[in-house]
Amino acid sequence: MFHSLLSKLDKQFKFDQVSAHCDIPCKIYDPAVAQISALTIIRLLDLIQELNDKDELTLADQAQLARLVAQKEEHATKVKEEIRIIWGDYYKQPQFDQLPDAHELTHSIMLQASKCKQHIDRAMGVTLLELVNKFAKGFWLTKGVATFTATSPYPPAETVVYPKLG
Amino acid sequence: MFRVFKVTGDSMVPTLRDKDFVITSRWFLKPKVGQLVAVEHPEYQTIVKRISQINEVDQLLLQGDNPKSVSSTRMGWITKDQVLGRVLFCVKQS
Numbered sequence: 001m002f003h004s005l006l007s008k009l010d011k012q013f014k015f016d017q018v019s020a021h022c023d024i025p026c027k028i029y030d031p032a033v034a035q036i037s038a039l040t041i042i043r044l045l046d047l048i049q050e051l052n053d054k055d056e057l058t059l060a061d062q063a064q065l066a067r068l069v070a071q072k073e074e075h076a077t078k079v080k081e082e083i084r085i086i087w088g089d090y091y092k093q094p095q096f097d098q099l100p101d102a103h104e105l106t107h108s109i110m111l112q113a114s115k116c117k118q119h120i121d122r123a124m125g126v127t128l129l130e131l132v133n134k135f136a137k138g139f140w141l142t143k144g145v146a147t148f149t150a151t152s153p154y155p156p157a158e159t160v161v162y163p164k165l166g
Numbered sequence: 167m168f169r170v171f172k173v174t175g176d177s178m179v180p181t182l183r184d185k186d187f188v189i190t191s192r193w194f195l196k197p198k199v200g201q202l203v204a205v206e207h208p209e210y211q212t213i214v215k216r217i218s219q220i221n222e223v224d225q226l227l228l229q230g231d232n233p234k235s236v237s238s239t240r241m242g243w244i245t246k247d248q249v250l251g252r253v254l255f256c257v258k259q260s
Binding site for chain 2: 003010020
C-alpha cells in the first residue's frame with residue numbers, strides 16, 4: 001500500500017533515483033593489459049641499460065632516464081592493479097577451484113612488480129612477465145579458452161601467452 | 167531532513183529490488199558497518215550500498231548485497247561528506 005502511494009507520488013513529483021547497478025562494465029576482464037605492461041617494463045629496463053652503457057649522461061639523457069623510471073613505476077602499478085582486479089573481482093569460488101594456486105600466484109605478482117620498481121635488473125622484468133603469463137593462462141582456462149605462446153611482434157620480443165580466439 | 171529515492175538496478179538484491187523506494191535521512195548519520203546508505207559517488211553517481219568497513223579516518227568502504235554488484239575495490243573509500251543519507255526505511259513492492 002505504502003509502495004503504491006509512493007509510486008503515485010513518484011509519477012507526480014519524480015523522486016531522485018538511487019542506483020543499485022551491477023558491475024560496470026559487465027564482466028569485462030582481460031589479462032592482456034597486465035601482459036603489455038609487463039612487456040613495457042622489460043622494454044624500459046632495456047632502454048635504461050642503454051643509458052647505463054654510456055660513459056657520460058648529457059642533460060637530455062638524464063631527463064630521458066627520469067622519464068623511463070617514471071614510466072617503469074607506472075606500468076608496475078598497472079600490472080598490480082589489473083591483476084588485483086581480476087583476482088579480487090572476477091575470481092570467485094568456481095575459479096579458485098580451477099586454479100588452486102591463484103592466491104599464491106597473485107601475491108607473487110604483487111611482490112615481483114614491486115621488485116621491478118626497486119631495481120633496474122632486466123631479469124626482474126622477465127620474471128614478472130613469466131608470472132603474468134602464468135596468470136593469463138589460468139585466466140583463459142577459467143573461460144574455457146585454449147592458449148598458445150608466441151614471441152611478441154615488437155620489442156622486447158619476449159614470450160607471451162595469447163588466447164586462441166576464433 | 168528526509169529524502170525519498172527510487173531504486174534502480176539489482177545490486178542490492180535481496181534487500182532492495184528495482185523500483186523499490188528508500189527513505190533516507192542525514193539526521194541519524196553515525197555510520198556503522200552493515201548500514202545501508204545513499205551515496206554521491208564520483209564515478210557511479212547516486213548509489214545505494216551497504217557499509218562494509220570504516221577506517222580510522224572515518225572513510226567508508228561500500229558493498230552491494232548481490233555478488234554481482236560493483237565491487238568494493240572499484241568503488242573505493244568514500245568520505246562521510248559523500249553520504250546523502252542513511253536508509254531508514256525500505257518500501258518494497260508487494
